[in-house]
Amino acid sequence: MSRNASAGNAERxxxxxxxxxxxxxxxxxxxxVVFLLAFLAGGHPLxxxxxxxxxxxxxxxxxxxxxxxxxxxxLMDRGDERIVAIDQRAITGAAMALVLVLIGGAIVELxxxxxxAPFTWLAAVFGLTYLATLTVLRLRG
Amino acid sequence: MELVVVGNSxxxxxTGRGLSQAQLAGAMGVSRQTxxxxxxxxxxxxxxxxxxxxRYFGSAVEEVFDVQEx
Numbered sequence: 036m037s038r039n040a041s042a043g044n045a046e047r048x049x050x051x052x053x054x055x056x057x058x059x060x061x062x063x064x065x066x067x068v069v070f071l072l073a074f075l076a077g078g079h080p081l082x083x084x085x086x087x088x089x090x091x092x093x094x095x096x097x098x099x100x101x102x103x104x105x106x107x108x109x110l111m112d113r114g115d116e117r118i119v120a121i122d123q124r125a126i127t128g129a130a131m132a133l134v135l136v137l138i139g140g141a142i143v144e145l146x147x148x149x150x151x152a153p154f155t156w157l158a159a160v161f162g163l164t165y166l167a168t169l170t171v172l173r174l175r176g
Numbered sequence: 177m178e179l180v181v182v183g184n185s186x187x188x189x190x191t192g193r194g195l196s197q198a199q200l201a202g203a204m205g206v207s208r209q210t211x212x213x214x215x216x217x218x219x220x221x222x223x224x225x226x227x228x229x230x231r232y233f234g235s236a237v238e239e240v241f242d243v244q245e246x
Contacts, residue, residue: 106207115210116210117206118207118210
């Protein structure tokens with residue numbers, strides 16, 4: 036690979052990392068606005084402004100913390116393969132906990148003579164999403 | 177055939193060139209923690225990072241990483 040091509044790849048990778056890095060605080064701010072609108076629509080303006088404030092603090096905090104913590108930076112810019120792998124394992128662990136809650140909740144609801152909702156359809160969404168993702172990733176090799 | 181990485185000479189190569197973990201991490205585009213984890217054998221890098229490390233030190237991958245059959 037030529038030096039120019041290598042430098043171009045490095046620049047593209049750096050630009051991608053910057054985009055990923057700033058997407059976390061940007062999404063936090065966007066969700067803050069969405070929460071505000073939802074609370075305003077629901078007739079709870081004070082809670083809405085508090086939610087927006089919390090999300091803006093979260094956005095600023097994550098952007099700032101990423102400057103000091105390699106782990107936070109790696110989680111945000113997705114540039115460190117080891118931290119990305121740790122993140123994926125953590126997501127798997129959290130998903131397993133969620134599955135247990137969904138199954139447990141469905142069993143309790145069924146035992147009470149109810150339909151099992153919303154646990155059953157949440158479990159269905161989880162299962163179908165997993166199967167679809169598995170299929171797509173499998174087909175892509 | 178299952179191969180496992182049983183050790184590596186990243187630390188020796190790095191210190192031999194007078195580099196800090198942070199400097200090597202910067203050159204590889206990973207965190208200092210990742211370089212440390214590789215050096216102590218807690219983390220086995222991807223093929224891409226292993227090749228990048230080997231190229232950086234002007235060595236073959238198998239000269240940097242000690243790979244054995246399980």
